[in-house]
Amino acid sequence: MPENVAGPADAWWSNAVVYQIYPRSFADSDADGVGDLQGISERLDYLAQLGVDVIWLSPVYPSPHDDNGYDISDYQDIGPLFGTLADFDRLLAAVHERGMKLVMDLVVNHTSDEHPWFTASRDGGPDGPMRDWYIWRPPREGMRAGTPGAEPNNWGSFFSGPAWTYDERSGEYYLHLFSRKQPDLNWENPQVRQAVSAMMRWWLERGADGFRMDVVNLLSKAPGLPDGPVPEGARYGDGSAHYICGPRIHEYLAEMHREVFAGHPRPLLTVGEMPGVTVEEARLFTDPARREVDMVFQFEHVGLDHGPGGKFDIRPLRLTDLKASLGRWQTGLGDTGWNSLYFSNHDQPRIISRFGDDSPAYRDRSAKLLATVLHLHRGTPYVYQGEELGMANAPFATIDDFRDIESLNHYRHQLAHGADEQQVLAGLRARGRDNARTPMQWDATDNAGFTAGTPWIAVNPDHKHVNAKAQLADPDSVFHYYRRLIDLRHTEPAVTHGDFHMLHPDHEQLYAFTRHDRERGTELLVLANFGPAELTVDLPAVWENSDTLIANLPATSPLTSTYTLRPWEARVHRRRTNA
Missing domain, CATH: 3.20.20.80 (Glycosidases)
Incomplete structure (x- = not known):
């Protein structure tokens, strides 16, 4: 670095x-x-x-x-x-x-189509000084402007319909990945x-x-704003490969x-x-x-x-x-x-x-x-x-x-x-x-x-x-x-600095992971039961009787190597480590 x-x-x-x-x-x-x-x-x-x-x-x-x-x-x-x-x-x-x-x-x-930049870009016509502030294109070659399929490419808008709107005054289309009132800069x-x-x-x-x-x-x-593939059953193409993280975005x-x-x-x-x-x-x-x-x-x-x-x-x-x-x-x-x-x-x-x-x-x-x-x-x-x-x-x-x-x-x-x-x-x-x-x-x-x-x-x-x-x-x-969770982030360095290790990744109901702050010798254990049924979990012995940092239910017993989580129960425990 x-x-x-x-x-x-x-x-x-x-x-x-x-x-x-x-x-x-x-x-x-x-x-x-x-x-x-x-x-x-x-x-x-x-x-x-x-x-x-x-x-x-x-x-x-x-x-x-x-x-x-x-x-x-x-x-x-x-x-x-x-x-x-x-x-x-x-x-x-x-x-x-x-x-x-x-x-x-x-x-x-994008801006609003009522932004002065777009107004100048549209009203100045194809040769106007601010035309190039937005993305304008003529109809597809051989097609009459304003007819279905005449858009410069087949991209669909995030808000349904085509990603292009035809401007009759200038005879060209402008690109809007969102609403027609949100032209792309x-x-x-x-x-x-x-x-x-x-x-x-x-x-x-x-x-x-x-x-x-x-x-x-x-x-x-x-460059060139190429067509995208048309998903099955869709009317418009998916142009995302041509504008998500495009060629100059890092620049x-x-x-x-x-x-x-x-x-x-x-x-x-x-x-x-x-x-x-x-x-x-x-x-x-x-x-x-x-x-x-x-x-x-x-x-x-x-x-x-x-x-x-x-x-x-x-x-x-x-x-x-x-x-x-x-x-x-x-x-x-x-x-x-x-x-x-x-x-x-x-x-x-x-x-x-x-x-x-x-x-x-x-x-x-x-x-x-x-x-x-x-x-x-x-x-x-x-x-x-x-x-x-x-x-x-x-x-x-x-x-x-x-x-x-x-x-x-x-x-x-x-x-x-x-x-x-x-x-x-x-x-x-x-x-x-x-x-x-x-x-x-x-x-x-x-x-x-x-x-x-x-x-x-x-x-x-x-x-x-x-x-x-x-x-x-x-x-x-x-x-x-x-409020207590936010305070915990402010006061427990392991929440910020600890590394992350997922536990039981294939379990369909238990979300569990650890956060290990090796520099300060602190490890956190997070247990969450995503569901309305009780869930018994097996834990390493090192977590027995560890400190409870925060929990959404009062503990019924100390944390043991076999612990039953109640429906939608979440717990965070802390222990001291040597490394």
Whole structure:
């Protein structure tokens, strides 16, 4: 490792915990039914009590909100829905006063089609000075523009339909891997890269502490934009091989680091969201000697319960698959790079309804188990708002209850091609992103303390018994369990520095591993029973009568070589070693 390049385990963020806020659903201060920056400021003491170190804000920029703010129309302002730049400055100051940091969401694979850059690119026509800021192409040779199949290639959009939209004024198509209102920037153009770097520096100068970078590994597209293979039963090609970790992506991120982060006087955090990234690529992205990003978000483990038809084609999770996936990432980044640890975010359904058990009998217990397993891995944990309360999926009755463009497009697309409506709705209820976006459950009042107005999306009715006010008053609540887990990460070096060893990888119900801090002579044992049946485990004698660090149930007896775990029980034990 080159001189003056610290290893990840020595970085400030290695024992930190990040809390993601989805601003429109967190806290509404002005009764318009949408959360805002002032609402966040009013709830900072709650986050300080939880003990998190970093707050990540989903986008709060001006936006038409076609994709709930991930379609940005001005990178250097705050959207009026959320407040003003003065509100942001006050929030940032209040975050820093409490010893926390604030990370912005950076969305630069695409902009809104209402961004001035795109307006100039479109209105200037094929010969305009900003045409090359986006990816424009003429129709396929020999085909009439605007007809099916005339798109420049066969790629499908992540949000259903083709990844191209025809612009009649200029006679060309523009690329959008997501919504048609989210045109992709052309990162081959150095002016685009320079403008993005200048914008990022502007936010850092304002006091932001870093960036979570949305789909950042999609920036580089393969030359020629070739067709992708068409999966069986699909209408469009899978172009992912031509834009996931494309040929210049490492060059772009290294340049971004040089232009924005290198030599900065304050400690910063850079996180790359990278769908489809492999362990091998992630080692390159997060190798501190390469100076690209600090850590990545990978999607492998949150795709394990997707069927052949994609995320809305539901299949049960096999615990052995989860262990194999997370274990591979622990091993793969064990000596180089760093893991982001998450089960939940604004794009995923609620984890307790997905990998846990949200029935009254086991809701709290399984929420604590999932948190235990995640937070005891090597990496930086991310808590998504409400996860620390055990918030669950919402009971969406009809399509009218949904708000997310991905879900709405999928519903229309599937019904247009003959799918059964109830089957489509079942998939949306289980995996739709709106599950993560129902309002934060602060108390048992009608709108859960989120707003005095009409919420933009309905509050989950279970807030009457699952809410922050009740849990703050209950020392045995999910909230206080998360607080103890976060404190454990701050105080037990083995959680940060210990190596990782998976135990019983083929067991279908037991998730068990060790974290061994050889330098300090400490080893941790994590045991988790993923299921409603008791489970007897055989343990090495060295763990008999070891110290209990944290557990989601009171012990019925000391840990012995044969120990019975109750349904959804999780335990963490510590012993001293000689090496």
